[in-house]
Amino acid sequence: MKIxxxxxxxxxxxxxxxxxxxxxxxxYLHACLQNAGFNSLLANFSAWTPSQITDELxxxxxxxxxxxxxxxxRHHSVELATLxxxxxxxxxxxxxxxxxTFCYEDILIERSPVDVVVRGEAEITVLELVTAADSKSVWxxxxxxxxxxxxxxxxxxxxxxxxxxxxxxxxxxxxxISVGVDLEMxxxxxxxxxxxxxxxxxCSSPDFxxxxxxxxxxxxxxxxxxxxxxxxxxxxxxxxxDTFTADRNRVLEFCRLLQEQEANILWxxxxxxxxxxxxxxxxxxxxxxxxxxxxxxxxxxRMLRQLGKNILPAQIEKACSLIREIGINLSVYLxxxxxxxxxxxxxxxxxxxxxxxxxxGYVSPLAYYPGTQLYKEAVASHRITSAIFTDSPxxxxxxxxxxxxxxxxxxxxxxxxxxxxxxxxxxxxxRLGYCYATHVIAGExxxxxxxxxxxxxxxxxxxxxxxxxxxxxxLLGDLYTDRGNAEKGKEFYAKVLAIIPEHGPxxxxxxxx
Numbered sequence: 001m002k003i004x005x006x007x008x009x010x011x012x013x014x015x016x017x018x019x020x021x022x023x024x025x026x027x028y029l030h031a032c033l034q035n036a037g038f039n040s041l042l043a044n045f046s047a048w049t050p051s052q053i054t055d056e057l058x059x060x061x062x063x064x065x066x067x068x069x070x071x072x073x074r075h076h077s078v079e080l081a082t083l084x085x086x087x088x089x090x091x092x093x094x095x096x097x098x099x100x101t102f103c104y105e106d107i108l109i110e111r112s113p114v115d116v117v118v119r120g121e122a123e124i125t126v127l128e129l130v131t132a133a134d135s136k137s138v139w140x141x142x143x144x145x146x147x148x149x150x151x152x153x154x155x156x157x158x159x160x161x162x163x164x165x166x167x168x169x170x171x172x173x174x175x176x177i178s179v180g181v182d183l184e185m186x187x188x189x190x191x192x193x194x195x196x197x198x199x200x201x202x203c204s205s206p207d208f209x210x211x212x213x214x215x216x217x218x219x220x221x222x223x224x225x226x227x228x229x230x231x232x233x234x235x236x237x238x239x240x241x242d243t244f245t246a247d248r249n250r251v252l253e254f255c256r257l258l259q260e261q262e263a264n265i266l267w268x269x270x271x272x273x274x275x276x277x278x279x280x281x282x283x284x285x286x287x288x289x290x291x292x293x294x295x296x297x298x299x300x301x302r303m304l305r306q307l308g309k310n311i312l313p314a315q316i317e318k319a320c321s322l323i324r325e326i327g328i329n330l331s332v333y334l335x336x337x338x339x340x341x342x343x344x345x346x347x348x349x350x351x352x353x354x355x356x357x358x359x360x361g362y363v364s365p366l367a368y369y370p371g372t373q374l375y376k377e378a379v380a381s382h383r384i385t386s387a388i389f390t391d392s393p394x395x396x397x398x399x400x401x402x403x404x405x406x407x408x409x410x411x412x413x414x415x416x417x418x419x420x421x422x423x424x425x426x427x428x429x430x431r432l433g434y435c436y437a438t439h440v441i442a443g444e445x446x447x448x449x450x451x452x453x454x455x456x457x458x459x460x461x462x463x464x465x466x467x468x469x470x471x472x473x474x475l476l477g478d479l480y481t482d483r484g485n486a487e488k489g490k491e492f493y494a495k496v497l498a499i500i501p502e503h504g505p506x507x508x509x510x511x512x513x
Contacts, residue, residue, distance in 0.1 A: 001064070001134040002039045003038055005043065007022050009073050020047065021044075021182070028123060030171065031173060038134075042175070056179060062091055065094065069096070069098075071389065084113065099389070101118075101119045101370075102371040104117040108147065115147060117147070121159060162214070163214060172227055187231075188238055191240050192221045193244070195211070195213035196209075198309075200309055201307055201374045202367070202373075204369050205242055218251075225265060229500065233502030235500060236265065238267065244269035248275070252283055255289075258288060263287075268331075277322075284328070285328050288437055290437050291329040320332075327424065327437075331361055337406055338366045358414060361410075368399060425438065425441075436465070439461045470503065474493070476489075486512065490509065493507075497510065
């Protein structure tokens with residue numbers, strides 16, 4: 001029994017490697033199948049042509065194909081399913097993911113290339129489907145699936161969620177059994193929770209994962225990070241939980257273990273403004289957190305209520321002030337072009353950005369996604385129809401048709417409201433003592449401004465206090481290479497490789513003639 005698990009992003013971003021990373025859920029499915037002894041292959045077809053995909057299908061000849069569908073790639077995923085059906089008429093085609101979970105009726109139309117849709121959390125469901133298919137058993141009563149039976153669509157009872165997330169195998173252990181996957185980039189992104197304590201109107205997380213937030217243990221997360229560091233040489237990670245800091249004691253233990261194990265990594269995470277405090281932020285920085293991303297969305301109390309954020313501008317300002325004070329880079333998410341947004345609402349957001357001084361940010365027009373309260377209310381009030389996702393060819397469906405004004409204003413403010421941090425670095429060092437994240441952030445800040453001597457002092461402070469910390473040597477290598485002394489840079493890269501033999505950037509730099 002051969003299983004192919006695949007994903008293809010939307011056409012506009014086929015060659016953008018960061019956008020084209022696989023959904024982490026697909027990687028977990030692959031790990032579960034491999035761990036159970038099945039012959040599973042992970043495939044990222046985002047940058048592949050139809051003929052290349054067909055060649056791979058005919059070469060591997062899977063019995064089952066699982067396709068990940070999200071709103072942005074909803075049309076392309078169905079086209080991919082059709083291509084698979086044409087190449088392998090007898091294979092079983094399964095579709096799952098954030099969009100498929102809620103829009104299964106759009107997928108399972110008459111003569112659909114898709115046989116089964118998996119709803120929500122898919123690991124146990126897919127294992128049962130594959131096991132049933134392998135033994136030629138009946139699969140129609142398996143919980144958590146939808147399929148077409150003649151003229152009707154059959155929805156089986158919901159699948160119970162997995163309470164013990166530590167029981168799931170690590171995706172990184174099987175990631176190299178794949179085609180089209182950037183192993184280093186894919187490994188950078190990890191998840192440690194499922195679900196979110198918030199109920200924002202524009203997010204489908206509560207309906208997809210269930211109301212309860214489930215957590216992986218600190219030990220399991222650190223085990224994953226250390227495994228990836230050893231196997232793929234990664235020393236930077238991005239934790240993609242909706243709210244990583246939802247359980248502060250778990251995060252504190254995670255930070256303690258990272259320091260105890262001398263992981264010496266840098267990482268970023270997402271948080272809610274009400275889920276941070278001084279002790280927590282300090283320990284996160286000591287453990288290598290260099291950036292916290294906050295879902296700010298708006299500076300207008302009225303817009304925050306309309307978006308279901310349940311936070312106030314004063315809480316946003318307090319959290320941002322704390323992050324700046326401790327010296328972690330601050331990144332914010334803003335939502336523009338909200339229905340009913342006034343000039344006053346826009347001005348309040350602009351004023352907030354000017355006050356909190358984020359280091360960077362991301363602005364997105366408010367968009368409809370299935371499973372969200374925003375979408376449900378828009379359909380109920382007849383502002384949109386339930387056919388919006390099938391009728392429109394657009395990858396994103398925005399709540400305001402003529403969007404762009406407030407978004408452009410926010411982007412402009414984000415790029416010009418950064419602070420001079422020279423004095424704050426001194427304060428942070430006095431308060432925290434030696435902390436390699438402080439020296440990394442300070443050194444990079446100086447380097448970007450052409451103050452190379454100051455940057456070098458910061459990086460050398462790491463090599464002095466922690467000779468086994470790869471970040472000091474690596475950043476010195478980059479610094480000397482940027483200044484035209486490639487040979488000296490290679491000496492520093494060699495020191496990185498003595499610590500982290502598989503560190504990709506250092507290996508690449510060392511190989512340049």
